[in-house]
Amino acid sequence: MANDRGTLDFKRIIPVFKKEFLHIVRDARSLVIVLIAPVLLLVLYSYAVTFDINKLDFSVVDYDRSSLSRLIAAKFTSSGYFEMYKPAENNMAKSVEAIRVNKIKVIVTIPVGLEKAVKKNLTAKIQVIGDGADPTTTNTAIGYANMIIASVSRDIILDEVKSRGFNTKTIPMVETVPRVWYNQELKSSNFIIPGLIAIIMMLIAALLTSLTVVGEKEKGTFEQLISTPIKPLELMIGKIASYIAICLIDVAEIVIVGILWFKVPFQGNYFTLVVFSLLFLFCALGLGLFISSLASTQQIAVIATAFSTLLPSILLSGFMFPIDSMPWIIRMITYVFPARYFITALRTIFLKADTGMSVLWGEAWFLFFFGMIFLLISASRFRKDLG
């Protein structure tokens, strides 16, 4: 049956908005969940998801037992990045077993004769063994290990140079002076929390609307509704509008928690944040509605929503893995997931001062475009008959 689109009548959107809002407010238990869940999720995941290495368990197997070898081991533990796993210390067999059962990520072995070799002005080698099953952590850990060993090595060189009577101040050298902008300490939480906000809201917003249409079908209210002259688009807009209202509260909550609790600096302007939140919620709620209009039961709707929001938002949005490093075909796919645009926008708004809409027009248009697509498809999928 052709959906009579005709003209939109705001007189019919308002009652839908009011009705949906009453549903939300009346269901006290769900309301509490909706309002508290985002903060809980944010707190939980922001501690869990961190790329910073901190007190990583490792072991040193020191065959040299010299003052230099002990100095190197001490440098590792005093760096703050590593912590000695005592049961395996100085025992190669135990260290190997420890790495196998995931107790430690790195073994540093110092060979016999290290100090002697250094004293003879020979190049000595220290072996750093990493757990390749966890490349992200191991890579970072090896990086830190290199840094520590390099600094020990530099000190040795300088000492040697000094002992030969040179002024160490005049030794030629090239040094990096790292200056990181926008997130000076390179704190990964500053980077992760804006991303988490997008992922959490994507899930919650889509879940909320995914139940509304199919819910009416299951409760039987659908049959009454379709016997009235209401137009599908009016119904969809009314439903989205009421959930935008509730989701905006959620966004405000987690932004505040991010700023006050996790000390994520907020450099951008609030107006841009609100505009993007609205656009993103429109998009996410639209996706939920779209799923709802296809699903035959609420269960299916929930599963479909979880599948289409969670993993793509985490993996294909640039939240963890840079989109630029993905093969072009995957890169194309990322364009379809709204979280991508919101994450870019949020990181920019949070961390870069004075970024208004002007920088983010592209993202804004994409969000609006996808939101409209979801809305229109849902409305056209909403059949005002039972087949």
Place this chain on the structure above:
Amino acid sequence: MKVIDVKGLVKKFKDVTAVNGLDFSVERGEIFGLIGPDGAGKTTTLRILAGIMLPGSGQVMVLDKKLPEAAEAVKEKIGYMCQRFSLYSDLTINENISFFADVYGINRKTLEERLAPLLKMTRLEPFKDRLAGKLSGGMKQKLALICTLIHRPEILFLDEPTTGVDPVSRREFWEILQGIHSEGVTIVVSTPYMDEAEQCSRIGLMFKGEIILTDTPKNLRRNLNGVVVEVIADGREQLVIDAINKSSYIKDWQQLGERFHVILTDNAAADDFCGRICNEVTVRRIAASVEDVFVERIKT
């Protein structure tokens, strides 16, 4: 004037034929009853007429508009109440009514004017702020009725409004319907209760997707091919059963506790049967019921 005209309507769901070639029409101002057991096709027919289900084949005209093409235009002018309670349980009576009023574009003032008599008629006034989910079955029905009446529809479609409702609430509901009917609203109602046929101006008896008879209840009852007598056995049931078994002119009989409902071929047969047992038990002629007619038709 015909407000509903159905010709050759067929509706199939996969391998089940729910409605198999319906032909009937409803005149303005009638109470038209679709009467039949579960699975007869009543709900499917009403849904199609209310524009919320696609007819399979055949022609369906409602208020001179062709369905399904003009479904949305028809929906403005009809009210439909489905079998299952289909209002929002977490909204109050008032909120449910305002929602539907707003959807039909009725302004506050008009709503108040129309609502007052409806609340009075249904006696729901004192419960205005109660959540719909907390109402009794009868009250839910009445609320649903108000929601379908608030836009003053020309035709009201009611799908089994009295199923599972006790006789007192049923009668009260019918009184309300008669009141609405007296204001000129055409009503199409379905029910599995054969005795409710008397409440309708005209009925269509439905069975297995077909309308097997259409007529006024009175004519329909006259349609029975036979004469009905009632026997009150008063403890002598076996005597009555023996008499029935010995007679060749009994078309159908049914024992109801200590009473017997017997259908005989004609007046002569009835006289003969009464003559045989009237000295022992009480026998009297009674009018045929719609159910008698229905059973006669579906048996053959």
Place this chain on the structure above:
Amino acid sequence: MQPSVSAKNLQKTFGDFVAVDSISFEVEKGEIYGFLGANGAGKTTTIRMLCGLLEPTSGDAMVAGFSIKKDPEEVKKRLGYMSQKFSLYPSLTVEENIDFYAGLYGKDDEFIKQRMPEVIKYTELDGLEKKIVGDMPGGLKQRVALACAIAHKPEIVFLDEPTAGVDPLLRRRFWEIIDMLSKSGITVFVTTHYMDEVEHCHRIALMNSGCIIKEGTIHDIKASVFKKPIMEIESEAPVEAYKLLSLKRGELGELSIHGALIHLIPTGGMEQAGKVIAETLGNAGIKFSKPENVEPTMEDVFVNLVKGSEADGK
């Protein structure tokens, strides 16, 4: 002989709400006992108490020789229960469903093997044993539900609206089975909203607001409620005729409209009423048939009693 069910001052309250208000009654073995009342009158609560599912607040009842208060488990073993929404497993066959429910009552395979053909024969499900229940029409499902309820050879069966929505022919056959059960000595306790079915009951109790307001055979109840006949008027314009006659309610009596028919319970004489009707409708030019005297239906009785008891209560 000891009655099958005997309730004495049975009462159940939920907070301040008195659902069942101290009722007493007896049902004989093999009797078909109809339990009627408006929705919310207390029927379901009473049945639940009698089935040992709900403990009475006060009073007691003996069901199949056991107290529902002291030995609810013994009571449960001896009764069968079937409701309109009887939970049959749609993906199982008729036999499997019966087998399952008999098993729930602790019956062993040997008992079930012996009982199965009896139950199938009783409920006229011969040849359908291997059919999947989900594929069967409503009327047959009700019979399967009945078969499950009687599989363990209960002494009493409680049937809660067993025939809702079933076509009249299948309903008749269902009642034939019920009659047979009754004749074989099983006590049948039944509720229904089909007033014509009530006629199958040997005795009925009518409940309203937690009390039994009338008990007895249909015949006696009808005779005691309506001492005078009801007048039926058929008219070409029933709605207008009803409106005109309603204006003269005082002179005529209680009026009700039934589609094309108007029912009158005259307060004065029949002749007097006939005259007023003829005059009123004649003046308005509405054609009508001569008023006929008709028997009150069970529904007339029910409505009259419930309304009357409500009026007394107020």
